[in-house]
Amino acid sequence: MKNQIISLLVLICVPLLLHAEDGHNLWLRGKSTASVNVVCSKHSATIDIAEQELHQEWQGKANATVVLTIKPNKFIKGDGYMLSDDGVQANTDLGILYGVFALLRHQQTGNPIRDVIISNPSYERRILDHWDNLDGTIERGYAGRSIFWHDGKDSLAVTEKDKKLWQAYARANASIGINGAVLDNVNASPLILTTAYLNRVKAIAAVLRPYGIRTYLSVNFASPIVIGGLKTADPLNPEVQKWWKDKAREIYGLIPDFGGFLVKANSEGQPGPQNYGRTHADGANVMADALRPFGGIVMWRAFVYSANDKDRAKQAYSEFMPLDGKFRDNVIIQVKNGPIDFQPREPFSPLFGAMKQTSVMSELEITQEYLGQAIHLVFLAPMWKEFLKSDTYQEGKGSTVARCTDGTIFSQKYTAIAGVSNIGSDTNWCGHPFAQANWYAFGRLAWNDQLSSDQIADEWLKLTFMPTASEDKTKSTVLPIVWDIKFLKPVKQMMLESREAAVNYMMPLGLHCLFAPENHYGPGPWWAPKYVRKDWTAPYYHQADTAGIGFDRTENGSDAVSQYHEPLRSLFNDVNTCPEIYLLWFHHLPWTYKLKSGRTLWDALCYHYQEGLDQVREFQKTWDRVQPYVDSERFYVVQSKLRQQCENAQVWKDACLLYFQQFSRMPIPYDIERPVHNLNDLKNDMGRSR
Ligand code: BDP
Numbered sequence: 291m292k293n294q295i296i297s298l299l300v301l302i303c304v305p306l307l308l309h310a311e312d313g314h315n316l317w318l319r320g321k322s323t324a325s326v327n328v329v330c331s332k333h334s335a336t337i338d339i340a341e342q343e344l345h346q347e348w349q350g351k352a353n354a355t356v357v358l359t360i361k362p363n364k365f366i367k368g369d370g371y372m373l374s375d376d377g378v379q380a381n382t383d384l385g386i387l388y389g390v391f392a393l394l395r396h397q398q399t400g401n402p403i404r405d406v407i408i409s410n411p412s413y414e415r416r417i418l419d420h421w422d423n424l425d426g427t428i429e430r431g432y433a434g435r436s437i438f439w440h441d442g443k444d445s446l447a448v449t450e451k452d453k454k455l456w457q458a459y460a461r462a463n464a465s466i467g468i469n470g471a472v473l474d475n476v477n478a479s480p481l482i483l484t485t486a487y488l489n490r491v492k493a494i495a496a497v498l499r500p501y502g503i504r505t506y507l508s509v510n511f512a513s514p515i516v517i518g519g520l521k522t523a524d525p526l527n528p529e530v531q532k533w534w535k536d537k538a539r540e541i542y543g544l545i546p547d548f549g550g551f552l553v554k555a556n557s558e559g560q561p562g563p564q565n566y567g568r569t570h571a572d573g574a575n576v577m578a579d580a581l582r583p584f585g586g587i588v589m590w591r592a593f594v595y596s597a598n599d600k601d602r603a604k605q606a607y608s609e610f611m612p613l614d615g616k617f618r619d620n621v622i623i624q625v626k627n628g629p630i631d632f633q634p635r636e637p638f639s640p641l642f643g644a645m646k647q648t649s650v651m652s653e654l655e656i657t658q659e660y661l662g663q664a665i666h667l668v669f670l671a672p673m674w675k676e677f678l679k680s681d682t683y684q685e686g687k688g689s690t691v692a693r694c695t696d697g698t699i700f701s702q703k704y705t706a707i708a709g710v711s712n713i714g715s716d717t718n719w720c721g722h723p724f725a726q727a728n729w730y731a732f733g734r735l736a737w738n739d740q741l742s743s744d745q746i747a748d749e750w751l752k753l754t755f756m757p758t759a760s761e762d763k764t765k766s767t768v769l770p771i772v773w774d775i776k777f778l779k780p781v782k783q784m785m786l787e788s789r790e791a792a793v794n795y796m797m798p799l800g801l802h803c804l805f806a807p808e809n810h811y812g813p814g815p816w817w818a819p820k821y822v823r824k825d826w827t828a829p830y831y832h833q834a835d836t837a838g839i840g841f842d843r844t845e846n847g848s849d850a851v852s853q854y855h856e857p858l859r860s861l862f863n864d865v866n867t868c869p870e871i872y873l874l875w876f877h878h879l880p881w882t883y884k885l886k887s888g889r890t891l892w893d894a895l896c897y898h899y900q901e902g903l904d905q906v907r908e909f910q911k912t913w914d915r916v917q918p919y920v921d922s923e924r925f926y927v928v929q930s931k932l933r934q935q936c937e938n939a940q941v942w943k944d945a946c947l948l949y950f951q952q953f954s955r956m957p958i959p960y961d962i963e964r965p966v967h968n969l970n971d972l973k974n975d976m977g978r979s980r
Contacts, residue, residue: 395465470503587620776915781913793871
């Protein structure tokens, strides 16, 4: 009966008059439906923006009065805010802007403010890392070219078009609480620190500033040599120290609120202090000392590994733990969520919680380098939540990664979190309409690491897809209910399942790094040319042979388990207690090993791959069913990407099962669909599977 009523309502309410949408407005589609009076005794560029947003997007009571009050309150921290019926209170102008965006979000998601709400940021610095090269290309970018850098003649000239785009970018970030942007690739060109480039940074910073966004730069450790003309970049050399100090002074002369440096050193061929027999601490501290007088910070990355290490997963910990306590207090060690490299699933890096006398921040990857790029629909909040909620046990039970990095457990001078951006010059910014949800989710979690994936997906879907007031010509009061049931519920379910689906069809049960080389998109579990260093080949990670599969990181293997605090060390070490999601990350097991389900390891792998593929097929059906509720432009884009995702999931399944079957020598269970590709064709096509 309920279903019949809903069907009837659907017939009454649709077709909606949905305008085609190109996605450029992101989650900021709200338009005011009534006028509002804004009262504020202070004026500043930031407050003016807050007022303008209220007028532009107000959907509350007509002619209501909103009071913006800047007054300290002991419950409001940093740029936090308090919302009530009467308005917004904050300590800072930026807090007011954040509060206004929150108020509008409440209105637009149909969640009126009934009580007083206080909201404080989990991390003080909430930063997007742009891997943008100075020629306008983007490393691991899948949504066009850089919005900051162009190539060709006059590439450094600042145009009105540039400024408009930077402003839209800043507004979107401010609306979700992001307050920092690293403007260039971690594989940094020394040129970024030349005056010509710094002048462009100054122009970018001027547009971002009223929105509360500080600019940061990735810098190349060899800059004193390449652009400074020195003979060395040795951090203990006085001339080098002076060079960094002078450079810092120049930067702050142009950009007084400059945030600081991000550094990739002695990593994947980048220069660093080890070139001079010095440590990461020596390297980071020389920059930290230069930035300190101006309030700047250094985010020094822990992404290091060498060709000779027996287990790449161990190296960051081995290299950084002995340096704990040796870094200046304006250095933060930036650690990727997992010990290897942004794989579809990794356990958390053991450095979290372990470095007790050094500030540590997490680095997440918003751009879907290893998760289907701008083609696969993969909502990343569940992956980040899994990571942030991981218990490190470093200071007893409940020492989650979130609590170890947000200042709750360790008092860090600065707390921060970074996400590698998925933003480019494409009209819809992120390539895939649903990839916008990952930008949104990163910002929301950086602000409040306690939010659930469900809440974030719910908000984002309402803001991004709900018919806007002007479209809803039917003005039917039942429409939101129908929309909730017919669109919101199934699409949210699809989003929440999508990361697990990707793990299933790519790398289930703790498998990792099975990608085709270079583009990191399709499968390449066989890829191991002799000329390539072993830790860049797939068999190094899966170790499949006729005896079994998986990387032995137990005490009997590489002993990576010993980098984890008890009880995790024992839990991961024992195959009977190791969580199945990490099984082949920590263990090398026979194909016939029996899992808890009673299935053999081989059968379980087969079922996971099939399940992943089936999940994507369901996503296709879900999306087709919601067609009446989506404008045609975005509907067809997503539909077509889902088709490709499904085709790719089939390729992943066939490639991995046919390849591993050569070792397992066991049949694919007969209730599973047969492969539709031949292994040799897939190998020949490798890397071109898009
Ligand atoms: C890897 C990327 C590479 C980055 C590197 C890094 O493939 O493009 O430069 O990480 O984080 O995952 O430095």
